[in-house]
Amino acid sequence: MDLWVRFCRACPTCEGLLPIKDYNQRNILTVFGEIPVRFPRLMVCQKCNPACCFTFSPAADICKDRATPELLELSAKLGAKFSYREASDLLATFLPDQSARTFTTLRNRTLAMGKRIEEAERHQSWFENLNYPDRTQYELALVGDPAREFVFNVDTAHIPMLKRYGGRTFEAVVGHCGRGGRGDPPGPIFAFEGTHPRELRAMAALALKRQGYADQGEITVISDGAECLKCLTGMLPQPVNHILDWFHISMKIQPLVQLGATAPKHLLSFEGRMERIRWRLWNGQAGRALSLIATVRRDLSRDPVPSIWAHRADKLLETLQIYITRNKGSVVNYAERYRDGKRVSTAPAEASVNRLVAKRFVKKQQMRWSRTGAHYLLKVRASVLNGDLSDRTKYEAPKQPIPGNIARFISPTPPLLKVA
Structure with missing residues (x-):
């Protein structure tokens, strides 16, 4: 000092x-x-x-x-992992002269750290000009090089909202941006509250920057088909390939396959037809799969003896048909991507939603949150899981040179510039 x-x-x-x-x-x-x-x-x-x-x-x-940066980072890490009261008690147990601090002090430190992370990201997006030019054509694909592809695995989560804000839940976006094929690390986590396109675009640009994107390589977005996530393909350097998550497709087919095991005698071919629908979707034949679904639904409607089983099967088929119809353009040849060692599902994002949101916001600690508090806490928790909490707040914007004849405390506007 x-x-x-x-x-x-x-x-x-x-x-x-x-x-x-x-x-x-x-x-x-x-x-x-x-x-x-x-x-x-x-x-x-x-x-x-x-x-x-x-x-x-x-x-x-x-x-x-x-307070020193070490104490702030330690408070933010504990506040991101445990509830604020539990983290405050834990901090008072092991550190001297912390017993008189309330849990609101630790909460304010945690949210202040999240606000600093957001400000650093905003400054980096502004000063580094992360607007990449669009590419006019695809580059030559290199066989056996899965690291050439930049893959976004994104998913949404629902967080309970405070009752006084007039709603039950609000959405949060959780995702990864990484390189490499199936089985490789999915890349760092990014998360934020809401599904605003401006925030989504800024986080995607920062994620590409951290992965070393330099206007080369393929860009792929894998999502569950939500409209707020499909718009991400229009915010990235074009062309971008959007893929419908195979996990969500399989989860809609699996109940039909299990239902086929209890099919009546005159519908014993129902289970085999479900397997054929799965095979056609796995090989990217969305049109043929939709036609087979329509055929099966027509046969169920012609059943002379209506039953609860047929009504249940028809409802599940209708849900699958609507889901594939809305995302028909995003159904690709998953078998070919799987053989090439590329990713076909958002399994890393699903696991991150469980680690990042479910354990801290919903399952383990059943609390209600404001949008601002959840947003800042998501920033801190994602940084803690990535292991770069101290580095995320160290970005400094480039300073403009100050003339030698003007003090650094004030920088008056020249008269001509003020008139202009």
């Missing part, structure tokens, strides 16, 4: 010493307890800026939250 005060006292214009108005004392929280620090308040140089008369504190540049 003393070294920083000595540096701040030097006037950048006349190289003189800034006058000291008075001294204050601030208690800075650390992992080893509370440390009192005495620091001065400095005044603006009256020789260089005679019209300005205000003071500033150098201590605000070092400890804005009156």
Whole structure:
């Protein structure tokens, strides 16, 4: 602190010493307890800026939250993993001079860390100009090179909302952006509250930046067919290939296959037809699969003896038919992608939803959340799972050079520029 005060006292214009108005004392929280620090308040140089008369504190540049970064990161990690009360009790058990802190202090630290992560991401998107040019044609595919493909695995989750906000749940987007084939690491997690296209586009651009995208390579989006996620294909550098998740297709066929085991005697071919529908969808033949579904539904409607079994089978077939019809253009040859070692499902995103959202927001800790609190906590929890919490808040925007004849405290607008 003393070294920083000595540096701040030097006037950048006349190289003189800034006058000291008075001294204050601030208690800075650390992992080893509370440390009192005495620091001065400095005044603006009256020789260089005679019209300005205000003071500033150098201590605000070092400890804005009156706590060290190590304590803030530790509080954020515990707050992202446990409930705020439990994390506060755990922190007070192992660290000195933390027993008097309430759980609201730890909650504020955790949400402040999430806000810093969001601000760093916003500055990075703005200053690094992450708008990639669209490609006019596909590049030559390299056989046996799954790392050439950039794959987005995205899924949505529902978080309980506070009752006073007038709703039961709100959506959150969880996804991965990685390279490589089936079985390789899916890439870092990104998560945020809501499904706003601007936020979705910014997170996708940052994810491509972290994976080393340089206007080369294939881009693929795998989702469950939700409209809010299908619009992601229009926000990425074109062309982009959208694939319907095979896991969701299989989960809609599996109840029909199980229902075929209890089919009546005059419908013994029902189970075999379901297997043929699965095979056609697995090989990318969505049109033939839809025609077979229509045929099976027509045969069920002609059954002279209506039954509960036929009504149940018809409802499941109708759900599958609507799902495939709405996403017919996203059904690809999954067998070919599987043989090439490429991804065909959003299994990593499904697992991340369970780790990121279900255990902290829904299942283990049944709480209700505001949109802002859930958004910031998702940022922190994703950074903790990625292991880069300390790196996500260190981005600094490039500073514009300040002319030597103008003090660094003020930067007046030239008259001609003000008129313009």
